Amino acid sequence: MPIIENVQKNLINMPINKKMLSKKYLLFLLFVTSCSLVKLGYSQVSDKNATGETVNLLYNLNLLKEDGVIFGHQHDLAYGVNWKYEEGRSDVKEVCGDYPGLYGWDIGNTEYKLENDIDGVPFAKMKQWIREIYDRGGINTISWHMDNPYTGGDSWDTTPNSFASILPNGSKHELYKSWLDNSCAFFLSLKGSDGKSIPILYRPFHELTGNWFWWCKNNATPEQFVEVWKFTVDYYKSKGVHNLIYVYNTSMVKSREEFLEYYPGEAYVDILSFDNYEYNNPTKDNSFVENNLKLFGIMDEIAKEQNKLIAFAETGYETIPYDKFWTKTLVESMGKYKVSYVLAWRNHGWQENEKKMHYYVPFKGHSNEKDFVDYYNLKNTFFEKEVVKRNVYKNKK
Helix, strand or coil: CCHHHHHHHHHHHCCCCHHHHCHHHHHHHHHHHHHHHHHCCCCCCCCCCCCHHHHHHHHHHHHHCCCCEEEEEECCCCEECCEECCCCCCHHHHHHCCCCCEEEEECCCHHHCCCECCCCCEHHHHHHHHHHHHHHCCEEEEECCCCCCCCCCCCCCCCCCCCHHHCCCCCCHHHHHHHHHHHHHHHHHCECCCCCECCEEEECCCCCCCCCCCCCHHHCCHHHHHHHHHHHHHHHHHCCCCCEEEEEEECCCCCHHHHHCCCCCHHHCCEEEEECCCCCCCCCCCHHHHHHHHHHHHHHHHHHHHCCEEEEEEECCCCCCCCCHHHHHHHHHHCCCCCCEEEECCCCEEECCCCEEECCCCCCCCCCHHHHHHHHCCCCEECHHHHHHCCCCCCCC
């Protein structure tokens, strides 16, 4: 038996008297427990005032990753390819008989206190679904397609100096703070039936190493990005928001240096992740798998050094025109790395503006149903039933 576990076992079985309850003893016990967590590679929440359920969720995600990967889907309960806002419906559930273990949402439009998010989902319904998911024992993750505070344009408006404008003393810093206040109100309103704050895997400034959003690296220096990230996290904490697990999210990068160039530091991040989509025929082009494996390797190395989790925060193959995408392409692209979760993008259906179908998970009647069911039946893929069974909000320490 390893030394740390042996010491812990002896401590647990040791009869306790008043002398042993000294400050030195308690400090020693805390030290041994902490060493064990570090040794096992357990990520601990960066927010030292995080709610108990938030701490428990991250701790249990550490346990879950040893057995498999949680499957998630964006806007799963809100709509599907052929339906919208129908109680209990889910394209995922209708195909495999189970809900996703993780649900993705977006809070774009909280900037203006609008009723619906940028995809038209009513925030009132979103809050209701987030509560239902938590009550059942599922997990929620949130991104924010924030409009450009500098110009008033959308997230994809990359006008130069947009990011610099929200720095402290920047021309739009006060506006940015007011938008943060609106998001604080949203996060603080998320309560379960037990009255407790619902933990959220929060992914601010997602795909930061790309060049398509106003917050991406083409529009910010590393120093500016780190300053804004730290300000944002500290601002949430100062407003009493302690139910967030912070997810650092890049697009595709090719080196450790590139992945860490804008990294705000381990004290401000809980999970490392990236986004990548399949655009080519996997039978003719294996670059999706190869590039993902390389980046997972980079993240895994950093995660082991810093005791962080790793995740595939967004992925998919639009309309899924390959019948082994799930059991072959996706599985191979994560290899043997202990990925905490993978989230497939939304099932919007017909996109009138682009005159095409837009979905990433099979729906009932889709030709890819069988492969998705086979993926569901893999022993190391976890959907909601398995996540619920693990009681992820309960203290397991």
